[in-house]
Amino acid sequence: MVEINDGPVRCSVSGGVATLTLDNPPLNVVFRGLTVALGQVLDVLAADDAVRAVVVTGAGTRAFCAGSDIAEFQPLMVPGRIVPAKLALQHEVFGRLDDFPKPTVAAINGLAFGGGLEIAVCCDLLVADATARFALPEIKLGVFPGSGGPVRVTRRIGEGRAKELMFLGEPIDAATALAWGLVNRVVPAGEALAAAQALAATLAQRAPLALALCKQAIDLSFDTTEDEAMRLALPLSDRVFSSADAQEGVRAFLSKDTPRFAASANLNQ
Numbered sequence: 244m245v246e247i248n249d250g251p252v253r254c255s256v257s258g259g260v261a262t263l264t265l266d267n268p269p270l271n272v273v274f275r276g277l278t279v280a281l282g283q284v285l286d287v288l289a290a291d292d293a294v295r296a297v298v299v300t301g302a303g304t305r306a307f308c309a310g311s312d313i314a315e316f317q318p319l320m321v322p323g324r325i326v327p328a329k330l331a332l333q334h335e336v337f338g339r340l341d342d343f344p345k346p347t348v349a350a351i352n353g354l355a356f357g358g359g360l361e362i363a364v365c366c367d368l369l370v371a372d373a374t375a376r377f378a379l380p381e382i383k384l385g386v387f388p389g390s391g392g393p394v395r396v397t398r399r400i401g402e403g404r405a406k407e408l409m410f411l412g413e414p415i416d417a418a419t420a421l422a423w424g425l426v427n428r429v430v431p432a433g434e435a436l437a438a439a440q441a442l443a444a445t446l447a448q449r450a451p452l453a454l455a456l457c458k459q460a461i462d463l464s465f466d467t468t469e470d471e472a473m474r475l476a477l478p479l480s481d482r483v484f485s486s487a488d489a490q491e492g493v494r495a496f497l498s499k500d501t502p503r504f505a506a507s508a509n510l511n512q
Contacts, residue, residue, distance in 0.1 A: 247284065250266070250280055251265065251266055251267050251274075251276050251277035251280050252264070252265060252266065252277060252280040252281050252284050253266050253302075254284050254288075256293065256294060258444055258447065259293065259294060259295035259296065259444070259447040260294075260295065260296050260297070260298060260440055260443040260444055260447055261288050261291075261294045261296070261297045261298070262297075262298045262300065262436075262440065263281070263284060263297060263298065263299045263300070264300055264301065264302050265277065265281075265299070265300070265301045265302065265307070265308050265359075265362075266301075266302040267302075268302065268303065269303070269305060269306075270305055270306040270308070270309035270354065271301040271302055271303070271306050271307065271308045271309065271359070272308065272309055272310060272311060272312045272358075272359075273308060273310065273311045273312065273333070273358040273359070273362075274311075274312045274315060275315075275329070275332065278332050278333055278336050279332070279336075281336055281340070281362075282332075282335070282336035282339060285336070285339050285340060285343060286339075288343075288345070289343060289344055289345070294345065295345060295346075295446070295447035295448075295451060296345055296346045296347070296348065296443035296444070296446040296447040297343065297345060297346070297347045297348070297443065298347075298348050298349075298350055298436070298439045298440050298443050299340070299347065299348070299349050299350070299362065299363070299366055300349070300350035300351075300352060300435070300436050300439065301352055301353065301359070303352075303353070304352055304353055304433075305353045305354065306352070306353040306354040306355075306356075306359065307349070307350075307351045307352055307353055307354065307355045307359050307363060307375070308354075308355060308356075308358065308359025308362055308363075309354045309356045309357070309359055310356045310357025310358045310359050310360075310380070311329075311357055311358045313384070315329075316384075325389070330389045330390060333358070333361075333389075333390040334390060334391065337361060337362060337365050337390055337391050338365075338391075340362065340365040340366065341365040341391070341395065344455045344458075345451065345454070345455070346367050346368070346443065346446040346447075346449075346454055346458075347365070347366040347367050347368070348366055348367065348368045348369070348370060348439045348440075348442050348443045348446070349362075349363040349364075349366035349368070349369045349370065349439070350370050350435040350436040350438070350439035350440070351363060351369060351370065351371040351372060351375045351377075351417075351426065351435055352372050352375065352435050352436065353372070353374070353375060353376075354375070354376055354378075354414075355375060355376070355377050355378075356376075356377070356378045356379075356380060356414070357378070357379060357380060357381055357388065357392075358388075358390055360377055360378065360379060360392065360396070361388060361390045361391050361392045361395065361396075364391070364392075364395040364396055364399055364425075365391070365395065367458065368427045368428075368439075368442060369425070369426040369427050369428075370426065370427065370428045370429075370430060370435050370438050370439040370442060371417045371420060371421070371426040371428070371429050371430070371435060372417065372429075372430065372431075372432055372433065372434065372435040373417050373418075373429055373430065373431055373432050374417065374432045375416075375417045375420070375429075375435070376414040376415070376416055376417070377408075377414060377415050377416075377417075377420050377425060377426075378408070378412065378413065378414035378415070379392050379396065379408050379409045379412065380412040380413075380414070381409075381412065382409060382410060382411070382412040383412045387409060388409060392409065393405070393409065396408065396409075396425070398465055399424055399425055400423045400424050400425050401424075404423050417429045428442075448504070449504065450483075450486075450488035450489070450491075450492060450502070450504040450505075451488070451504065451505065452482075452483055452486050452488050452505075453483050453486075453488060453489070456479040456480075456482060456483050457483075459479060460472075460476040460479050460480075463475050463476060487505060488502075488504045488505055491503060491504060491505075492504070
């Protein structure tokens with residue numbers, strides 16, 4: 244079971260829930276070392292059957308993550324440089340979080356700006372502190388979000404609101420983020436991490452194979468036509484209905500018992 248107590252991404256595990264903490268004071272901005280560390284920890288957690296759900300949060304109270312370290316930008320501002328030096332790695336690692344086979348919950352404390360918001364929306368569910376603020380302010384630097392924001396944020400909140408967020412670059416508060424569907428829940432100040440961990444603990448009790456395949460089925464709705472998504476979802480349903488977890492779930496329901504689902508999703512079988 245992985246425990247990481249230092250470095251730009253810390254990790255602790257309790258009750259089947261891994262908590263990843265982005266830790267780059269004072270605002271947990273993204274730099275290459277943080278992206279590398281995030282990818283490494285995700286690989287370990289994906290393979291650890293003791294981990295059933297993951298929470299991602301930021302150290303301190305000021306920011307979940309306030310975006311990229313702009314001080315790193317100037318050497319990258321020549322044709323053909325930004326992608327190999329920064330964006331390709333972020334695309335790959337953020338994509339691993341987006342496609343993570345276990346449920347993920349972001350606990351948003353403080354600012355989720357730029358690349359920080361792009362990390363947050365890779366998580367399945369977002370829980371925000373009532374004082375949290377959200378922005379994609381890259382337009383004010385003469386650029387636009389380059390690590391998934393135009394796709395993942397738009398899928399969450401729709402074209403019109405995504406364009407407002409990215410064209411204007413102005414922050415929105417937690418209440419607006421909830422109304423727009425950017426986050427799933429807003430909790431009182433200081434309670435985002437505890438609420439996210441409680442939600443993850445609930446998810447950790449669900450059947451892991453069903454969760455993983457449900458996530459795949461939902462993603463199909465964005466990746467292909469409606470008819471094709473419906474067709475491709477059928478084998479996923481067949482697989483989950485014939486699983487040991489499904490048998491356990493039905494047994495427990497009929498017996499008025501609590502189901503005891505397997506630790507592993509067995510996604511490769």
